[in-house]
Amino acid sequence: MRLAPHPADQFAAFYALSLTGKTVSEIAERFSVAPRIVERRLKLATVSPRLMELFRANAVTLDHMAAFTLTDDHGEQEAAYFDVPEHDRQAYRVKQRLIGGRVNSQTNATAKFVGLDAYRAAGGAVSQDLFAQADDAGFITDLTLLERLASEALEAEARALEPEGWAWVRPRCASTTACRKPMAEPIPPVAPVSAEALARIEELTAEMRELEELDPQTEQAAERVSQIEDLIYDLESSGVEVYAPEVKAITGAIVTIGDDGALRIERGCAKPGADTKALRKLDGKATEGGASIARERTKKAVGASPTSWCWT
Structure with a gap:
């Protein structure tokens, strides 16, 4: 009885065809598979021969092989498996060791904020994860470059806020909890109602x-x-x-990155040690042009529990 070919045989067959000049699309068409499958098989074919032998002997799984492809360095691949006790050689542990201090381009907030296109345009390398569901998934290897790009983008956003008249504007790059230091609660803004809206409110109230x-x-x-x-x-x-001028005179704005990777601006923040007496005097004050109902609504907002905090 003829034995079914081992998956490693297909890796080798695809790789041999690529060496003859066949493109991914041509190989995919010949074997009636998706181009993504061909890309994965070609990558698997480049795993360390020592580890490939273990795969052929069913000593390691396909998940192990996928993890090994996160680096092209055979020495790193073998070290991630052989340089640890046998009980610590699970596929997910191999992947963790190979990832090291790299960050996931699909889930890391700073990576999402900067964007892979900008990171690559600046010369950044990505350890591509061909086995992830997303087409362009991978792990960013140059964290210094990533943080520099994020800082430059945040500084540009901070400069754009300066005309608003805040006492200070500060960009804050890192979005991890470890780097956060609590500041005073942000002062809620006032939302003055127009004269037309106030007139309509009076009519409706009477009715x-x-x-x-x-x-x-x-x-x-x-x-x-x-x-x-x-x-x-x-x-x-x-x-x-809007914020009243007297609020802006003693508070500032922080430009940072949200957990979802989007730009986040916290306005009306007070630094630690700020003149809290002056801040309390501002509670309940309406901005210029605000009418009585706006003042009343503002008093309620200022007295309410804060919904967010400012950080530095």
């Missing part, structure tokens, strides 16, 4: 009071009161949030 005084109450009146409450809420929330 609502008339409906509430009806005796007996009707279902239609109750529905209208509910509609009016929603309309008033929308009008009260229609103002554009």
